[in-house]
Amino acid sequence: MLDALQAAGAAAGRDAAQWWAQHVLGGRAVGEVSATARQVLTGLDDGDPAVIDGLVLADRYVLAEDRDRYAEHAPHDAPGWEQLTAHQCDQTRWSWCDGFDDAAEAEAARQCRIVLHPAGDDRDVSHLHPDRVRLGGPGVFAGDRAWTPNAGGVMRIPVGFAGTLVDTWNGWAVFTCTRQVAEAIVADQQAARDRYRQHLAADDITGERQQRMVDESLARLRIDDDVIVADETRVHGDPDAVERITPDSDGRYTVMGQAWTWTAVHPYDCDRIAGDLPNPPGQPQPEA
Template sequence: ALRAAGATAGRAAAQWWAQETLGGRAVGGVRPAALQILDALDDGDPAVLDGLPTADPYFLGDDQARYAEAAPPGGPAWQELTAHRVDEARWAWCGGFDDAVTDEVARQCRIVLHPTGDDRDLSHLHPDRVRPGGPGVFAGDWAWTPNADGEMRVPVGFAGTLVDNWNGWAVFTCTRQVAEAIVADQQAARGRYRKHLAAHGVAGVQQDRMVDESMARMRFDGDVIDVDETRVHGDPDAVDRITAGADGRYTVMGRSWTWIAVHPYDCDRITGDIPDPVEQPPTPAA
């Protein structure tokens, strides 16, 4: 009961702290601060952790009041507790407080960083933790774009399963929904480049040629992705038709484009269902 009471107080303290650091009363960009705090929680960095609300287990002044508020009916009276039990009561309340602070601070940081405001822990999708056969979020290494604050961001990440590494680049499979989003993103990129050329006076056949030389044509033809890179590579045979595998999943430009695993927190949005951690097999008994 004392630990639960301490946890309630810890969550409240963390929420007030978050308002000053990550919420409406925060000054400046909050994303870098949220990422730094999450990393510090993972690494146990005292430079950051010392700034979080904390309960002092060596301060005796609040013991009796806390005990009176939290002890359940039928529990021993404060006056009946031995010195050892008093210490246990204090440490239980303070431990509940501190654990709840770190949990709530991490949750608040995840909300700030998550592209959809979700508070799920996505640390399993950190690029360093993505393994073949496991889930990840992927983007082209060309996708990084500065936002209005000068932060390098990935406008859209694509949820998938890593199946291979090709010359250091990721090869992943994805659902039809994600494959359609990749095709749409390519078409949008071509459209942006076309507008850029038009703004600089390039039009007509020359504009078409420059767009096609820069980026592949992509479209869905039924259940097949048609990819035309003939002008990109100057090769009339550089045409590919990407079909879904037996599991219905697509490998879009794997071993062709330079895909990388990216952190979901670096994405403005993510296409596809963000996967939960893959359950690891139990470690064999010694």
């Protein structure tokens, strides 16, 4: 009987949280919803009463609906309402409210994850928070200068790169990644060079001078079969500053490790992520 009431409360809690999300995160929301979603998730992780109280919660001290809820959701062979003791009546209310609150909190968190996740995924990626990335474990990485204001003026990371942290260098991250992610890093570097080239052209800097300034500021990356060629000869003024990055025995690349200032970043701060995000340990990966 109590299980049935708890399940009914959970269904009502999910519905209520979805309405909450429409007003706070969805089409009826006002302002930058990603900041609100991040605040809610952080508050739920920390057990912050101010955040939890701002969600939809069941009122545990309203008795008027107890009888109707019981009549609607109790199993057909359950005793009649009049046969219950006062304590049993309270138990029915608390079971319904427990189901409501637990489901409402879980649904609110899921809706926040959808808002923040680059692919609209509702999976929990809290295990990839930068503070939780450990040697040998997964993470999302970006250059320390990757933060860029979007159209709304909010600082975001256009693309993060999924990988495995294998070392640190002067406080910066060194990570390995798949061929797919390595190709994305090369493409991102080429896009950065193109943006700088356009910036210089806007200042009437063209031709050989433009190319020299681009090469002095940003390395050239290209893919030669299975090798990534990093040319920083003009960056460092050293004709020998060319690195050929080959995959390891598992086919993984360490792109500009101990050379570029990589850092672990939160997936929710990225507009897009190159590579697949792993589930928390112990949870199976979703089927493709």
